[in-house]
Amino acid sequence: MRYQSQKIAYWYFTAALPLFVLQVIVGLWLAINYTFTIPQAVVDLFSFATARAFHTNLLVLWMLLGFMGGTYYIVPEETESEIFSPLLAYGQLIALLVTGVAALIGFLFGWTQGRPLLEIPRPLDFVVVVGVLIFLFNVGMTMIRANRWTTIQGTLLGGLVFLALLYLFGIPFYDNEVIDWYYWWWVIHLWVEGAWELVTGAIIAFILMRLTGVDRQVVEKWLYVEIGLFMFTGIVGTGHHYYWIGAPSYWLWFGGIFSALEPLPIVLMVVDTMHHVKARKNTIVNPLTWTYAVGCAIFHLVGAGVWGFLHTLPQINYYTHGSQVTVSHGHLAFFGAYALLNLTTFYFAMPKIKGIEVYDERLGRIGFWTMTIAMVTMGLTFGVAGVLQAYVERVMGMGYMTAQGFMRLWMGITLVAGLFFLAGLLVTVKDLFCLKPAPAGTEEMKSRS
Amino acid sequence: MTKKMAFQIFLWGTLSSALLFLWLTWDTHRQVVALSHADRLSAQVVAGKRVFEKYNCNDCHTILGFGGYYAPDLTKVVKRIGLEGTRYRVLSPEVAFANSWRKMPKLGLSDVEIDNLVAFFTWVGEIDNGDWPPQDSEKRLGRAALRLTATQGVSPGAAVFQTSGCMNCHSLNGAGGSSGPALDRVGRQYSKEELEHLIRSPKSVNPSAEMPPQTQLSDRELEDVATFLSNLK
Numbered sequence: 001m002r003y004q005s006q007k008i009a010y011w012y013f014t015a016a017l018p019l020f021v022l023q024v025i026v027g028l029w030l031a032i033n034y035t036f037t038i039p040q041a042v043v044d045l046f047s048f049a050t051a052r053a054f055h056t057n058l059l060v061l062w063m064l065l066g067f068m069g070g071t072y073y074i075v076p077e078e079t080e081s082e083i084f085s086p087l088l089a090y091g092q093l094i095a096l097l098v099t100g101v102a103a104l105i106g107f108l109f110g111w112t113q114g115r116p117l118l119e120i121p122r123p124l125d126f127v128v129v130v131g132v133l134i135f136l137f138n139v140g141m142t143m144i145r146a147n148r149w150t151t152i153q154g155t156l157l158g159g160l161v162f163l164a165l166l167y168l169f170g171i172p173f174y175d176n177e178v179i180d181w182y183y184w185w186w187v188i189h190l191w192v193e194g195a196w197e198l199v200t201g202a203i204i205a206f207i208l209m210r211l212t213g214v215d216r217q218v219v220e221k222w223l224y225v226e227i228g229l230f231m232f233t234g235i236v237g238t239g240h241h242y243y244w245i246g247a248p249s250y251w252l253w254f255g256g257i258f259s260a261l262e263p264l265p266i267v268l269m270v271v272d273t274m275h276h277v278k279a280r281k282n283t284i285v286n287p288l289t290w291t292y293a294v295g296c297a298i299f300h301l302v303g304a305g306v307w308g309f310l311h312t313l314p315q316i317n318y319y320t321h322g323s324q325v326t327v328s329h330g331h332l333a334f335f336g337a338y339a340l341l342n343l344t345t346f347y348f349a350m351p352k353i354k355g356i357e358v359y360d361e362r363l364g365r366i367g368f369w370t371m372t373i374a375m376v377t378m379g380l381t382f383g384v385a386g387v388l389q390a391y392v393e394r395v396m397g398m399g400y401m402t403a404q405g406f407m408r409l410w411m412g413i414t415l416v417a418g419l420f421f422l423a424g425l426l427v428t429v430k431d432l433f434c435l436k437p438a439p440a441g442t443e444e445m446k447s448r449s
Numbered sequence: 450m451t452k453k454m455a456f457q458i459f460l461w462g463t464l465s466s467a468l469l470f471l472w473l474t475w476d477t478h479r480q481v482v483a484l485s486h487a488d489r490l491s492a493q494v495v496a497g498k499r500v501f502e503k504y505n506c507n508d509c510h511t512i513l514g515f516g517g518y519y520a521p522d523l524t525k526v527v528k529r530i531g532l533e534g535t536r537y538r539v540l541s542p543e544v545a546f547a548n549s550w551r552k553m554p555k556l557g558l559s560d561v562e563i564d565n566l567v568a569f570f571t572w573v574g575e576i577d578n579g580d581w582p583p584q585d586s587e588k589r590l591g592r593a594a595l596r597l598t599a600t601q602g603v604s605p606g607a608a609v610f611q612t613s614g615c616m617n618c619h620s621l622n623g624a625g626g627s628s629g630p631a632l633d634r635v636g637r638q639y640s641k642e643e644l645e646h647l648i649r650s651p652k653s654v655n656p657s658a659e660m661p662p663q664t665q666l667s668d669r670e671l672e673d674v675a676t677f678l679s680n681l682k
């Protein structure tokens with residue numbers, strides 16, 4: 001850590017991790033709902049719908065906190081200056097946390113906008129907007145004051161502004177259900193396959209540059225190509241959500257073709273990461289941070305790229321749309337692209353903030369492998385359940401609950417895998433909160449060998 | 450490749466895709482009016498949409514394929530289980546799903562809210578959305594049923610049974626739902642005529658029946674499915 005204000009990031013990460021744990025615990029409850037019969041009295045009090053609102057909103061909240069923390073860590077180094085106002089940064093963290101907690105408590109009492117992922121009631125939406133504006137102002141002012149522009153921080157700021165703008169399309173009430181979903185995807189799709197990819201590209205580029213010591217010009221050149229491809233394929237690729245909503249049928253062509261190209265930038269990201277690792281000028285100091293960075297690239301490709309590609313063709317999507325196949329893709333993609341990205345950032349920045357150059361990675365390694373293997377298993381079991389659902393319910397027309405009967409066993413296995421995931425996550429969180437310097441001698445031997 | 454060229458790739462990649470997307474958005478707005486029958490988008494339908502959002506229905510159910518995957522898709526719900534079937538399930542889920550291993554919460558909608566909600570579902574069901582979902586597609590499952598009757602010697606009544614959602618609640622040979630009674634031997638209990646009455650108006654034959662009246666079946670379909678069921682002995 002070179003700048004005092006980078007410490008702000010630590011508090012964002014500290015706030016994000018318990019929310020991640022809570023998200024996973026609620027996720028286990030959702031899997032229990034799929035596997036066992038929940039008595040009517042419990043369902044009346046705490047329905048699946050409420051639990052799902054918890055699960056998804058916690059996801060968005062902790063990931064955005066992670067991105068913001070990452071930004072507060074990176075921007076001082078990129079601008080070579082302190083953050084404009086640490087006070088605003090802390091105030092904005094508290095505002096977002098209070099809003100998030102208020103929203104969750106509200107869900108329990110039926111206070112909701114009632115649209116999936118955008119359940120936060122409209123009055124709270126405006127608090128979120130104010131919080132994000134303060135964040136953008138703070139980061140923007142830091143950059144303007146320093147007046148030292150780099151591609152990495154430009155991409156980061158661009159992604160964050162884009163992210164904030166898109167959120168606005170999720171706020172109005174739309175009379176027409178078709179138009180409602182049309183703009184719902186401006187938030188959801190253009191976030192995860194647009195704005196968030198810009199943020200990811202910038203953060204990964206920064207971490208790779210710092211880890212490998214590869215020349216900035218090379219890293220930033222590839223960053224431009226990557227985000228160019230992300231934007232080109234991702235924007236019109238939104239069309240793969242418009243196949244069956246009552247939009248014109250040309251979306252089958254535009255959505256199908258552009259989203260078939262969507263894996264390209266991710267492939268480039270993997271190749272690029274591998275290339276930088278090979279051409280590195282620095283020795284590997286903390287192997288686990290590397291494992292996370294490379295794991296993120298590969299998991300991103302499989303979960304978002306391959307799994308997305310698999311059911312994006314209209315002919316396949318006709319049967320898999322809105323089934324557990326979507327759930328399989330959602331879990332692999334969010335974990336691979338964004339959970340691992342945030343954890344990579346945490347493992348990169350948190351030791352530095354604590355002043356630990358080489359950290360003891362034994363626990364963290366157990367956490368990484370437990371989580372990734374559990375998530376691969378969950379992706380597969382959700383996938384099997386989804387294919388069963390597509391066949392029994394949609395091809396054979398045998399009724400929704402008949403199909404759910406066949407899927408029940410697989411949802412049960414998902415629950416078991418989820419327990420392993422939670423265990424891995426708890427180990428990881430404990431490790432991140434109690435980072436210790438490595439016992440002398442061991443790490444140097446590893447990097448020499 | 451220089452960094453300058455890379456920047457050009459970024460700039461033109463983003464701009465071209467964004468411009469194409471905005472143009473398609475403009476055209477989609479133009480066409481959605483007809484595709485969604487926006488002329489029939491009455492105040493009651495909009496009020497129904499607000500009810501749908503107020504009770505967070507969409508985090509268990511999907512509509513147009515989006516939302517929670519915990520409960521059946523509602524795009525064509527009116528076509529699948531009829532207006533009365535929909536009302537019945539919303540009004541008293543604890544009865545409708547008493548025998549199901551998955552429950553729906555009691556939401557406590559007022560009568561007006563239920564009217565509005567059903568109007569909303571009726572409107573959504575008529576959106577021209579590429580014949581999705583497949584399980585409610587007459588073209589696809591109708592064709593499958595036709596093939597069944599032609600090649601497998603299955604009666605038209607069996608095809609109606611399989612494709613009208615009966616198996617959402619009832620089972621045959623262990624396949625199907627468990628919220629209604631199994632029908633393997635229903636022909637011993639009821640005659641064809643009784644079955645016809647029972648399907649149209651369950652309470653007229655069995656006052657304690659929890660099944661919603663199946664008013665969506667045509668007379669021909671009703672006769673076919675009653676013939677089929679009365680032969681299950």
